[in-house]
Amino acid sequence: MSDLPFDVGYLVIGSAAWVVAALKIRAWRREPSRGLLVVALAIASPATAFLMAAPVLYGLIDRATGVGNLATLLVYLAITGFSAAAVVLALIWTPPAERAGVVVWDAAPAATWRRARRRLAVFAVLGPTMAGLFLLGGPYRPETPLTFDTTYATTPATALFLALYQGLFAFALLDIGRVCLGHAARLPTGWLRRGIRLIAFGARTACGYVLCKIVAIGATAAGVAGLDWLSTGLGPVFAAVGAVLITAGFAGPAGAAFLRRRRDYRALRPLWDLVYRADRRLALEAPASRRTERLAVRDLEWRTARRGLEIRDGQLTLRPWVDPAVLAAADGVADRAGLDAAERAALTVAVALRSAVAALAAGAPPRAREDQAVLPGLDAAPAEERAHLVRVARRLHGPLTGEALADAAGVTR
Template identity: 70%
Template sequence: MSETPYNIVYLGIGSVAWVVAALKIRAWLRDPSQGLLVVALTIAAPATAFVVAAPVVYRLIDRVAHRGNLATVLVYLGITGFSAAAVVLARMWTPPKERTGVRVWDAVTADTWHQVRRRLAVFAVLVPVMVGLFLAGDATSPETPLTFDTTFATDWRIAAFLVIYQALFGFALIDISRVCRGHADRLPRGGLHRGIRLIALGGVVACGYVLCKLIAIGTAFARVTGAEWLSTALGPVFAALGAVLITAGFAGPAVSAWRRRRSDYRALRPLWDLVYRADERLALEAPPSAWTERLAVRDLEWRTARRGLEIRDGQLTLRPWVGPAVVTAAGRLAERDGLAADDRSALIVAAALRSAVEALNSGTAPRPREDQTPLPGLDTEPAEERAHLVRVAHYLHAPLTAEAVATAAPAG
């Protein structure tokens, strides 16, 4: 049996999963929370198991340890670690409508912790039993990175070790699939809904691995041949597909959030440029080049938040040059075109800022505080402020905004 396909698939899946785990660990280091730590462990444990399961790594570990098939117990402990972490995570995560705050772990209750402790107790008892059975069994030779289960299941200690492992894994898969499916049913359509559904689906698919393995182990223990392919061929297919779906489920919402932050960061650039040209002291640093901005992939939340704050400062700086005529003109045009309230506010602010910059550049005297025109959106909730500013940036160079500025110009 060629080991090359297994090396490629296992190392590929493990490497990708570890990239996702590293991103979660990075997020946890920036914003420590129990939930993020469990997410990181839920991804890192099986990622490590897949890397170790690659025959090339499996054999290397055995050579270094001077014990045949030692890597097997490391692989199974990694998957068992995933099982325990996933069971915890499924109960800690709280759907948005049931949260008491903005964090996904806020609604964790005493009953939740009771359920978590009860399930972890099962793992705490059975994992040492697993390891003891493996070490007591006679499974050091021959070295079998791909056929360990069916080769050594004739030893009752190894068979018991394998059945306990599969039982824990199957229990976790069914548990997280059931819980995640319930969570997904209470979520609105979107990236998070799709991610939770993928995790639930991945758990169901991976159950095919457990079923194949149990049948193969049972037949091998009974010394019946012919079912080895379930363990060596079909089972790994279910495991790999389930791992891909679960990893995609964890990564999908994070990728969607990253893309949204990057889109917001770039969308705010025209608005930021406008206020920066009005007063360069508002910014901590000079504008990045177009290429630098296109290639920006790190610290996007911080960059976008800072850009939003600088835009707000610029809006306050330009307020003395905002004329009431442009606000009135923009409001009339918004009413004429039937714009929604959010779009109406964004149009008014965009037109006001454009006219204010023109007035500032033309040498118009600033209005005293008591004569300054208030603009909509200044009292926007922090959670909605970014969307408001992105909408303002969208209208900044829109034809409707230019029309409002032109209409108000004679009266300005």
């Protein structure tokens, strides 16, 4: 059997998973939390296992240490690390009975973390036990990166090592799969729900790997020949597909959030440009070029939040130049267009800001405080504020805004 497909497949999967793990670790360092750290370890552990399982690296490890097939122990311990992380995730993602029906629950309580520590203590004991059984069953010659399980399954200590590994892995996969399906059922439609379901489906798919391995190892131990292909062929396929689904499940919601932040950051640019032209003191720095903004990928949450704050400051600065007649014209256009409350508010603010900038540029005097109109959206909750400003930005140069400005100009002439 050629090693090339396994080298390519394992290295690609392991590298891609480590990219996701690195992003989770970066997020954990910026906002430390035990839950996020567990997620990062749940991705990094199997990612490392796939890299070490690639025959090219498997051989390098054995030659560097001088211990035959040592990479198998390291791979299986890394997968056991995933099992431990998955068991902890299953605990912290299961809401207490009194909150079983809620969509989003608080961080796991102290009692849950105490249970998690007890389970981790079990893994802390079983990990060294697996290592001891592996070493007891050796030495392992020749090097068998793809056929270790069926080659040495007749050795009692090695067979027990393999059974312990597969049992822990199966328990973790079934546990996290069960919890994720229940978790997803409580979530609204969206990327988070899709991601949780992908983790569940990935865990169930990876159970095929465990089943194939158990049948192949059992057959070898019983002296039945001809089933090695389950361990060396079909089993790795289940493992690879399961790993891809689980990694995608962890990465999907984060990727969608990144794209949403980037979309919002760029969508706010026209609105930010408008208030910046009205008062350049509002911004901490001059606007970046369009090309630079298109390539922006770092600190998008901070940049978007700052942009929103500067727009809010600009809105307050322009408020004395907002003409009530413009607001009335915006209401009339919104009525004719049948806009809902959110879009009506966005149209009103877009029309008000454009007219205020024009009035300021024309040298119109500001209105007294008691005569200033109150624009919608100023009291929006933080979670809604950004969405409101994005809607305003998209309405800024739209046809309804132009229609409202034209109607207002006709009234004031």
